[in-house]
Amino acid sequence: MPELRYGCTTVSLELPPGRTYDTLMYGLEAVETSPELSQSRIREALAAPIGAERLRELARGKSRAVILVSDGTRLCPTGLLLPPLLEELNVAGLDDDQVDIVVALGAHRKHTPDELKRLVGAEVYARVRVHNHSAEPEDCIYMETTSLGTPVELNRMVAETPLRIATGNIEPHAMVGISGGVKALVPGVASKRTIESHHALSLTYKAVPGSPINPLHLDLEEAERLVPIHFLLNVIVDHNRHVLKAVAGHIAEAHRKGAEFAAAWFTRQVTELYDVIAVSAGGAPKDLQMYQALKALRNAAAFVKPGGTLLLVAACPEGMGNGLFQHWIETMGDRRKMTDKLREQFVLGAHKILHVEEVLSRARVFIHSSLPRHLIELLGFYPADDLSATAQALLQDPDAKLALMPFGSLTYPRHHR
Template sequence: MKYELKFGKDKVKFEIDDKNYMGEILPREIESDITGEAEVERALKNPIGTSRLKDIVKPGEKIVIVTSDITRPMPSKKVLPPVLRELSLANVSKKDITIVLALGSHRSHTEEEKRNLIGDEIYDSEIEIIDSDMNKCINLGECTNGTPVDIFKPVAKADRIICMGNIEYHYFAGYSGGSKAIMPGVSSHDAIQANHSNMIKDEAYAGNLETNPVRQDIDETGEFVKIDFIINVVLNKKKEIVKAVAGHYIKAHREGCRHLDEMYGVEIEKQGDIVIVSPGGFPKDLNIYQSQKGLDNSKHAVREGGIIILAASAKEGFGEKTFEDWMLHKKPREMIKEIKENFKLGGHKAAAIAMILQKADIYMVTDLEDELVRKINFKPFNTVQGAIEAALKELGEDSQIMIMPAAGSTLPRFNSSC
């Protein structure tokens, strides 16, 4: 059987013998009658677990809307207008509204980036638009896991807090969205470090909520900071809003997660000996940093001691300096140990890859030099076909092969107890 995968702006082709082929893991497209801003309006009129936003807020209250920064695909400029219209129904003055762009530990925005995120009309209005600052936080307590609840002062002091975000799988927090806008969105460096250091625990993986120590901190933060309302969206592969949920920061978020699972969560009965992975082509495989998400999702589809064949151009190299330093100069076990003791942005993705290497070998088909690929503990191949032949030789000619053509957005769900 002949197959092809996206690779950079091109495609790679290969063949698999029928006896070895297990299947493909692909996202499901669910038809929606209402999309975009209209779907946001629908969700706002039908909140989950709370009253409508217009019935919660009161004139004269200081209201903060927390939304994502430029590193996330959250379409704030499409979601904000319906939210602001809902607030206007409660006679809230624009002078009493502040939009906080949740940076976490990311860099500040330029004014042009703020305008692009929020949209011209809102940017030019009386509404204040500010970046969060992890150095200007106040402590409100400590989570059960020991994580400090340090919150950006303008958010902590607000009369009402509204959180916005998009819901997608997150490789150690389970899912994005919900109160993640607060923790780590508007939290201090110490709080982010303490929370993210839990990423090495077995329960910290994509699609897990209830027993996930990273997510436990995120949700428990809502007991210290009163989140009055959330509006979260689920996007399709074209980044269009196909589902919106609004209301209680836990109940509405969980409903959004269920919808995400319907689209992108794929149940598998058995893990493959060999999994062939494409993050989805350009720009998802522009560098190794971007390709990591697809690689991480694929770990759920491969058995212990199996082989992942990663087809990722990564033409621009590593994509982040700290990530590059860790990948080139630290051994996998060293990365895992260090990330627990001293979380560092960039290093966390290297540690995540190190944890995959504890489970499976990674063969890489890439535009990078072979020597560089070997330095990061992967095995280089010029073609997918060559990698398949080497993997079959290593694991046996009857090995079962699974394909993940859109690994960046699909999550295999395997229950080992079944």
């Protein structure tokens, strides 16, 4: 009986007797993993940086350093990255009180003190100041406007610190092609105005998941040149946060190497379409909230037949994950009205309704979740309180082709070119 991740646990999916299915999975080649290998891959990357000096050399003579880290909605094993980075800075002569860590929240919610401690690790939390980024205008400083019209406003502390270090994990990304790299800066430590302006470009320009060659990513690169990241440490991890590969060094050169690996690892050729796909976002943190779990639905929609059915497994203990997203869903007219308004005037947070519409224009969606029933129905989805009973009802036709997608947020479509 298949088990699908659901929050920090799993749920069983009982299928009709004799029912066969395909599994849509990322990373078809085996890579050896272990906690020890994760640590050694990180240290090897730091010892042999790409296109840059070692961090211990770059940091010599600097008065202060800031390290940008991903927030708790990401798989990045931040607690593994920070100790060797701090070691490099200490060797260079920087004491812990000369270092700040900023959680690159973008416009996501701030973390509680306990969440910050879990994110960076108790030892690091006791040694170094850890800050939530604030996207409010008074906490950011305007630099310049990019050629595509994005006003670049960045966290004041980050902009004014002489040594800037970015961390993160690299995955395909539906909007900018690839995550990691410059995304720690924008949207990571940018103002709401900057983030909204940049995200609005997605109405005009499209990206191919896995490729940074698109106007949206180039816009981020242009913004980074205004406030350069001096050193990058990025990892590619599996769903258990094991490090498959680590890259360090120059923000663009090191990221490019990591992006090539991530694109091959997390994209899967669309060779067949299915009548029904049961998809898990992959458990926590990928299904903390609907805002994040939608990524799994968008990926699965590329593998389903037009008019087919998606059965999403996503706990969503934090609900919708964005107040504006929820407000629009609960208070505004029909989805057509919402999407028309968003195409006329992009609204950060509410823009996720465009992603909902994209999925529903292709398939019906049933969802097994802790989301309140009214939100499920107002989204245009159908509740699947009894997961197995729903699956069996959807599979009454013995000829219906079924696929399971156990890690939907990490399994991106790759189309024939």
